[in-house]
Amino acid sequence: MIRSALLLAAAGVALSGCIVDTHVVQAPPVQAAPAGGVPAGMQYLYGSGEAAALSAQAYAALVDHVRARMAKDDPRGSGPRTSVVLAPGATLASPRFQSCGDKPAAAVFDVDETLLLNLGYESYDAEHGGAYDAARWDRWEKTGAMKVAAVPGALDAVRALRAMGVTVIFNTNRAAANAEQTEAALTFAGLGPARHGETLFLKGDVDGKSGKDGRRDAIAQRWCVVAMGGDQLGDFTDLFAGLIPPERRMAAASPVIGSMWGRGWFVLPNPVYGTGLGSTYDQTFPSATRWTDPQEKH
Numbered sequence: 001m002i003r004s005a006l007l008l009a010a011a012g013v014a015l016s017g018c019i020v021d022t023h024v025v026q027a028p029p030v031q032a033a034p035a036g037g038v039p040a041g042m043q044y045l046y047g048s049g050e051a052a053a054l055s056a057q058a059y060a061a062l063v064d065h066v067r068a069r070m071a072k073d074d075p076r077g078s079g080p081r082t083s084v085v086l087a088p089g090a091t092l093a094s095p096r097f098q099s100c101g102d103k104p105a106a107a108v109f110d111v112d113e114t115l116l117l118n119l120g121y122e123s124y125d126a127e128h129g130g131a132y133d134a135a136r137w138d139r140w141e142k143t144g145a146m147k148v149a150a151v152p153g154a155l156d157a158v159r160a161l162r163a164m165g166v167t168v169i170f171n172t173n174r175a176a177a178n179a180e181q182t183e184a185a186l187t188f189a190g191l192g193p194a195r196h197g198e199t200l201f202l203k204g205d206v207d208g209k210s211g212k213d214g215r216r217d218a219i220a221q222r223w224c225v226v227a228m229g230g231d232q233l234g235d236f237t238d239l240f241a242g243l244i245p246p247e248r249r250m251a252a253a254s255p256v257i258g259s260m261w262g263r264g265w266f267v268l269p270n271p272v273y274g275t276g277l278g279s280t281y282d283q284t285f286p287s288a289t290r291w292t293d294p295q296e297k298h
């Protein structure tokens, strides 16, 4: 009981600094760092071979998928070509995808913790803790371009996609006012070029919103999107916004949406912040699955 209350309180703290929907850019870590230590999520994402392997695995699968598709996908051919961007009016229960016509191929990626690891910002966060600070994040966007690293596997993937003639497009909720610095961060990490309004779409671009569907639609007007990569479900569609964690989890693994993972939609790990965090004890552990140690004294 006390444990549940503590976990719920911890979840409450985690939720207090962010909006748990697709609009989130950053959120505070759930776990407090031990003295002089690093929160477990950061150890995993930034410090572990396991996370590096997961990321490399996602990018290898993405490149293989796009390569196979490009081999049979002829923009001048007569066969129908379908985007991996959902069409307006689509729902999670009944998804429909945009048609491509003869548009050239592109792959669309989120930036933070998808292509770029924000090591500088998170190192400060690990040391100082506290709630997510939007003003500090803005200062990070402005000054942190040389304190980032490419996600494992991302460099090879971006190079391979470009070599196949697939345009790499960045769709991020970084601020439009910091476009130049974000272009510089991507270039520094070896992932560029990125050009705002051309291959770089930032928060508020197109429709003034932080949800990414408007930008995805605009991209899909010009390009045939053959793959998308992200670390939050909002990097694929805004339809998950507003759902509680168990609903999001069920929808993500539903037959039709679930069939997209690894087949056009590719997810990168992020146990540090964002919409994947924030489920309560009850939402995380269904009551039928809970266990009590038989040795526990009553």
Ligand SMILES: [Mg+2]
Pocket (backbone or CB within 6 Å): 110, 111, 112, 113, 114, 230, 231, 232
């Ligand atoms: Mg991200």
